[in-house]
Amino acid sequence: MTGSLTTIGFDADDTLWHNERFFRGTQERFAGLLRDYTEPDHLLERLLDAERRNVGRYGYGVKGFTLSMIETAIEVTEEQVPARVIRQLIEAGQDMLAHPIELLPHARDAVEALAGDFRILLITKGELLDQERKLAASGLGDLFDAVEIVSEKTPDVYARIFAGHGEGPERSMMVGNSMKSDVLPALQAGGWGVYVPHGLTWELEHAEEPLGAPRYRSLPHLGDLPDLVAAIA
Template identity: 60%
Template sequence: MSPQAITTIGFDADDTLWQNEQFFRFTEQQFGEMLADYAEAEHISKHLLEVEKRNLGQYGFGIKGFTLSMIETAIEITDGRVPAATIEKILSVGREMLSHPVETLPHVHDTLEALAGDYRLVLITKGDLFDQERKLAQSGLGDFFAQVEIVSDKSATTYRRIFHHATGGPERAVMVGNSLKSDIVPAIAAGSWGVYVPHPLTWAYEHVEPPHEAPRFREIPDLSQLIPLIETFD
């Protein structure tokens, strides 16, 4: 094994291994329809995003925090006049999100299966603990991962901690994901490779400019291109 050989590959979960953002977009559309008598859909969406950002420190990432932020937004948009029936609908659509089926993305199973024998695979995801565990179980992908990390946020410190136990440390690890802000930029800052796999739907909070100047940044159109790319790192 060469001194630079990759030993560990980290994978994001939501919108990297399975669909996720589409359920948030659909629910946000329903939410806008609930409040259509009070404001335009675009204004409601912008207000919701600001409330979500404001609440991340208290609620964290995930569906439960999103549901609470919808309730808070409804109260603010209506100046406290939101009907109890609307609050009930918001809670209902939130519960529906927590039971949506898991739809894996193309090439995921075959790619993980091919990599699992040669590399240590680690799932690194943020969000609600119970919901992420549910999705992983229903995906049928759990056996491919030697380690599962469900974290409150993703930073360079997070990746250094997780990849510390990898053979060779973060420098011989790769992080794969659809979020530049959460998956790629901090992993590169930790000393790892960052492989960006764009998804058509990405939450506005996660948007940052691609770090094209970083020597360890790579972008591929889908996971079918990951294996030949990883081989160039060895």
């Protein structure tokens, strides 16, 4: 470890491996099952409203998403949704919990390039068992010095993690595809925030870019991360 930067945190879903596209595919499946009751655009608006309401109850991940689909189906059909549709929604959620892991371009190379000189952390939201499954299937597990699966990403959470596994947020960097969860709270904690956009991002993870923030950076892909870290460290 050299210079002022000693610790680098990575988000998992849609930063290191694909995830959102499985949600989008299931949304299409959901719309097909409910096509006799409402228009797809209206249905997906109702689903997003349910997700927004329920994230505080169920947290992030497939199980909360599946419950939100069931709740929306009950609402839009005025409690007339057939049991077979409910069963198919449950099966859709189960399929998502078994989807294969496909690393994003440059993910392995970037983590491997930095692992020898910095403390490397995985910091992700979601369900414990599902995130553990995805990490194991990714083949990246041995590269991380620590893994933190949290219910929410806030400045206090980042401050705690970077103090516990590093030398505080001032000497730490968070890398991820969510402006709302990966970048802004890491900056607010006093660390570096690096935004690596993904083509698909959940609507609830959008936020304004912090233009002018001295510790904010944006990269087109993870392949540029080692050079950025070298320039900062």
